[in-house]
Amino acid sequence: MLARIRLLLRPTSWPIVAAMLTLMALGVFGVRAAEQADPSLSGKPLRQAVYVAVSLLAFFIATTVHYKRIGRASYPLFAVNLALLVLVLQLAPIRHSHRWINLKLFQVQPSELAKLTYILALAWYLRYRRNYRRLVGLIPPFVLTLIPAGLILIEPDLGTTLLLIPTLFFMLFMAGAKIKHLLAIAAVAAALMFFPVPQSLSDLGGAEAAGSAPLAYWRGAIGGKEYVVRAAPLLFMYPRQVGRIRGWLSQSGAVTAGDEAYQLRRSKMILGAGGLGGNDHLEQMNFWFWKLPDDHTDFIYSVIGGQWGFLGCVGVMLLYLVIFVCGVEIASLTHDPFGRLLVIGVLAMLFSQIFINVGMTMGVMPITGMTLPLVSYGGSSMVVNAVALGLLVNVGGHRPILLGRRPFEYRQRHKHPPDYERMLGGSQTA
């Protein structure tokens, strides 16, 4: 018990805990304020508080078990998660998507869990390999990624799928894959994303034809039939998703498409109206009469911006920054490859999520349906994030067991003499 508390009091740990608690508190306040403006959200603050409690519990548990033991179980955990992903596809859809498994008291979202188990599995896989210095060696990690990614994509959940990609890249990058390989893969992926594919309009139904027109590279008639050339991924996307991208691309245009850009415009307006110091509560509440859809989940950052202004937004960013800095600190300190990869994976996942979500509220990214970690309303994501942070602290608390104590330990922990560095770098995989 005491050891655990001591774990949390480490200089790398307690900032994470403090930032996490602050963000969770922010989230609860945010939902409470949203509830006051919109009575249909009644009961949510209480549920959020319950989620917070559950998450904290999960956090604690995540800090107790040695991360290596969790690591040993990562493949089985991953397999179980894949099974859950398959299961959720078979169950009845909730709100037109197969995302949740409905247990009586609450709902479980396997895609959220997948984020964590994926990191664990990938880190465990990569921890002692060397062959990913070669291009061929990158194939297994990709396959490992593609399976859950594909399952999640079918749900459909484009946002979470997209998260896995930067995580994979960062983990490979930190694990030591050659940069030119990674860049090449990125280039190929980009080419695929924008690959023009001709489509005959007469094959498509009416509504789709209308939706595909604006995002076309070229549109014209050949031999009497109308053809349109669009980017390849658009062929597989739902009209709603295509609409979101369209709304994002035309956000500053004078005439924006109605529904698609509505959310984005509202979000920018509320965010922008915050100014430097934000608006007082009554005014904010009034603003919310023009309800921002999902203002307690995906767009909670706009609400923060409106309430607390620029200072508030930067403040929230700083809180996340604290977590990142401590995380990077832990990553640099620890020498265990699994630990390092785990930390990097968690950080990459967290960072991507924050970037996508915050970017979404500002119009930097298209709207995807990503929540803001620890702040947005939602149980699964909060528990998963808390567990991820718990793992961070976990890694930060355990040093690899060396045969002897490290010389020069009494000196500042961060600086090592250069030759010692090289020595360490040579004997362990980077």
Next chain:
Amino acid sequence: MYKRRLKIFLILMAVAEAVLIGRLAQLQLIHGELYRRQAESLLAYEELLPTGRGRILDRRGNVLAEDKACYDFCLHYRMLKGPGATEADRKAYRRWADGWIKRIARRENITLDRAKELLPERMERTWRLAETITGGTRNEMARAAEEIVGRVETWRRIVGGPVKEEYLSHPVASVQDEETKVRLQGCLDRMVGASVRPSHRRSYPFKELACHLIGLLGPVGEDELARTRRNRSLPIDARLGDYLPEDRRGLSGAEKLCEGMLRGRRGYRRRRRTGEILEEVPARTGPDVHLTIDADLQRALARVFRRRPDGTEDRQRCGAVVVIDVPSGEVLAMVSQPTYDPNEYRRRLRALTGDRVDLPLIARAFAARYPPGSTVKPLVAVAGLTSGVIHPGEEIYCRGYLLPNAPDRFRCWIWLQYHRTHGPLEVVGALEHSCNIFFYTVGRRLRLRRLHDWFAAFGFADRPGTGLPGERSGSLPDPNAPHDAGVPWHLAIGQGPISVTPLHVANAIATIARGGQFRTPVLVRELAGRQRRRDLKVSPETIRLVQEGMYRVVNSSSGTGRAARDYEIEICGKTGTAKTTPRRVDGRIVRSGDTAWFAGFAPYRNPRIAFAVMVEYSDKGGGPTCGPIARQVVRTCRDYLAAQGAWPSAR
């Protein structure tokens, strides 16, 4: 390498965060005010405050038209329109019907399927109950429904998309009293799509009196709606005068003439969703408009018009009486028969528009033209004397016909009726006996252009000038066009290609009574500033001669107007009997006869009123027909004005 990559990782994250913070700064610090204003503008909403229509009053303040509070029985638009033709309409109808099916099921505690079966029956019951309680017939309500659907469709077409009127209820019947309204409200839970709401409608306390002058209200036209639509991007205070689809506006008469004044202006209120009022501009009720006529006088004259010399009433008599106040040019009374009750207009619309024999909707006094006949002779006399083609004492010999070698053309009425001649007459006598030959000669000497210009000077070519929308200008031949030589000759006796309204004639006589000062008549006191004045530059001698001639018409034993002779009042006048083309409906003659006129002024010394009495399609001449009427008219006016101390005392 790991540490290096770690640093790169950290730098990448820092760069990404910097991008986000940069964008944040752009939105919040640079454009912050803009977004704030945007949010504020969305936050506040504006609502229009209704206004009331001004009243129309007579010169003494009696109310001729006003808004009266009543209740409207309203039905939802979807119920009025039914399923409709297009797919969108059908879908909307189904959605509305489904809502009602659920309500019926809940209300009567039955299953949804049963409620669906019952829906048509409940709708039918709604119509029946409405019919019984409000007293309106099914036909009337159906017509109102048609009108409403047409109106909303027009608005929809102008806007180019769905409009909110499609989701609202619209009035189909009116309920006046509180008791009926309560009964109706009690039945609402048995009806479908029905509601009762307070409203107002235009009421005409004097019923058919001066109905043509007051005018009617009707729904807004397409051009007004199109203008409303064009204005919609303007700020709200510029839009307060716009017409909304449910508004009514004046279609005729003073209602249309003074539409801008009467309709007032809406107000608006800008408030937040929380209820706090940010700005309020109150509505302005339309001001009252005063007509220069007197309701009592008008009523008395209307009665007088129909009275026969033996005291009985001739209900078929169609025509007009116009009385103008000489000093000011104000219209004291303008009676047109037949009339209609504007309170019943909507109900009897079909009957009224379908009556093509008597045409009750047309105001004889200012909207119908007739050949003036001999009533123009005083004008021609003034024209002849002032132009110098005849001299004051000059005598012209009436041999019964004008052209020596054509005794069957251009004849005097005395030749036609009695085969006699007038002999030599100077102007006074010519007026007294209404000699055609004299005036043929004057017309011949004046020729068409000068005659036309004189008629125009007396106001015959233009509209009289009251401003009433239905006012017609007189019709005169174009002097520049080639014409027959005999046209000015006929014109000089008021026949041929000339037709004017009774208002024209009364005003021309008023000009003579005023000594040659032409003034346009004034009907609306608030528009008196628009009166135009002209000095015809007639010498007092000429005026004296013409007025004396007119005096003799009535007061000498051989004057044609002796039927109007009154022993108390010195009436001056001129009779007229104009040959008129018969009225045909579908080729069949329904009305024929002469237009009988009597125009004049009184009293002889110091004229106070000028008048014109016209009877359509009379079987007798102007003297016998209109003379007695004119006498009664002058007596009534004298009594009316004397009671106010406005009648000049004798001597």
